[in-house]
Amino acid sequence: MPRRAPQGTQAVQRALALLRSFTPEAPEHRLSDLAASHGLHPSTAHRLLGVLEAEGLIGRSPDSQAYRWVPGAPGAGDAGPSPRHNGLRPLEPLRTPFHRRTAALCESGAWRDWSGYTCVETYEPTPEREYWAIRNAAGLIDVSPLFKYEITGADAERLLDRLMTRDFSKSRTGRVMYTSWCNEEGHLLQDGNVQRLARERFLVSAAEPCLRWFEDCGWGMDVEVRDVSEEVGVLALQGPRARAIAEAATTGIDFGAMRYFDLAAGEVGPVAGGGPVTVTRTGYTGDLGYEFWVAAEHAEALWDALVEAGQDHGLLPAGLLALDMVRVEAGLVLIDVDYVSASHAEIEVLKVTPAEAGLGFTVKLDKQADFVGRRALELERDRGPAWAMVGLEVDWFELERLWSEIDLRPQIVGQPASREPTPVFAPGGWQVGQCTSRFFSPLLKKYIGLATVHADAAALGTELDVEVSVGYGRRRARARVVRRPFFNPARKTAVDPMPRVDE
Incomplete structure (x- = not known):
C-alpha cells in the first residue's frame, strides 16, 4: 500500500505533479487541459502554476498564453528565478477574451x-x-x-439523458434546454443550459467544473467530452x-x-466575414x-x-x-448562494433536490431513459419535498416602523442585492428557513427575496418573519410568500413583431 503523504504537503505534491507534465516532448499546455488531467479546479491549477512561474520553472506563451516548459530552469539548469517585486511576484488572475x-x-x-x-x-x-x-x-x-463542455459522438444524446433530469430525446437541433443534474441520492449538483448544435453535438454550460463527472458517466459510450471553456467567449x-x-x-x-431558448448561427458584424x-x-x-x-x-x-x-x-x-x-x-436561483451543490456540501442537511431548490420543473420522471438520481427523485415525488424555494415580499410599512424606532428612514434603497443568508421564522415562532438573496427592487419598489423554507410554510400568501438589520441590531419584519418571478415582462418570450419597451 503506498505511503500516505504527511498532512499539509498536498499543495506541494500537486505543484510537482503539474511541473512533471512539462517535458521536451510536451513543452506547452493550456490551463484547462492541465486542470482536467490532474483533477483540479482551474482556479487551483492557476494558483499552483503561478507559483511555478514565479520561481522561473515554467513560462507563458506570449501568443496563446498557454504555460510552457523553460529549458534550463532551476532544477534543470542554471537559470535564475523570474523578477519579483519586494521579494514576491504577484499572481495574475485569469482574463476573459473581452x-x-x-x-x-x-x-x-x-x-x-x-x-x-x-x-x-x-x-x-x-x-x-x-x-x-x-x-x-x-x-x-x-x-x-462559465464552464463549457462540447459533447460529441453517436452516444452524445444518450450520455445527456443519463446525466440530466430533462428528456433529451425531445430536444431538437437549434434549441437550448435548461436542466439540472444530480448525484445518485437525488441531490442537486448543478443547473445549466444545454445547446443542441447538431444531431450528435451539444454544448453544456455550467457554473462549476464537471468534466470528470461527465466523463465517468459516459464510460463505455461512443462519446467525447471536451472542455472548451477557454476557447469560447460569451x-x-x-x-x-x-x-x-x-x-x-x-x-x-x-x-x-x-423563439425563447432558440439558437442560431451567424457572423459577427453587419456584413459577412x-x-x-x-x-x-x-x-x-x-x-x-x-x-x-x-x-x-x-x-x-x-x-x-x-x-x-x-x-x-x-x-x-x-x-x-x-x-x-x-x-x-427574475426569481432565478444561484448555485452556492440559493442552494449548495451536493458535490461540496459540508453536512447532509445542506443538500437539496431540484424540487427543493425551485427547479422541480426540470425533472422529467416520465422519460424512458434512466438517469442518475432517478430512483431517489421518484421516492421524493411520492412523499413530497421537505423544503421549497419561495419568493418573499417584505412589507414596506413594517420596515418603516422598525427604522422609525431609531429615528431613521429604511436604509435599504439603492443597495445591491445581498447574498448573506438571514433567518426566516413563522410569525413569532421558530425558524422555518432562510432568505438567501434579497434587495429593494428599484423597478418594483418592493423589498424582495428568495428563500428556502419548510414545505408547510411555502403556500402563496403565507405570512412569515424575516430577520433584517436595523441600525446595529437585528429585528424581525413581516413578509409574505409571493409568486416567482417577481418581474416577468411579455417581451422576454415574445416572438415577432418587435416587442415594445413597456411590455
Missing part, C-alpha cells in the same frame, strides 16, 4: 473573482445606471467564466433594446423568428435578451460590433452587481 475591453471601461476599479477570472463588479462607482440600462435599454455582460446582451442591437451587430440571423458566432435567446436577467458564443479570437470584434450598434439604443456595459439585482427580480 478583458481588454472591460478593463478600459471599468472606472470603479471594482473587480470580483469568478472561477479564477477577474470580472467587473460595477463599471461605475454604483450599479444603478447599469441596472436601469438592462431594464430600460440594454446591458452588455461578460459571462465568459457575452450576454439583455434588455428591451437587445433585439435591435443584435440585428445591427450580426448578419445571417433572423432574430424575428427566434467578421467571424462565426452562435446566438441563443437566453439570459440570466428575466428580460428580453441574447447570449453570443464566439471563438476567443473573434471576441473583441464581437464586443466592438455590439457596442457600435448599441450607441443609439442606450447600451451600457453591466457588471456582476447589476446582474445579481436583475436575476433576483
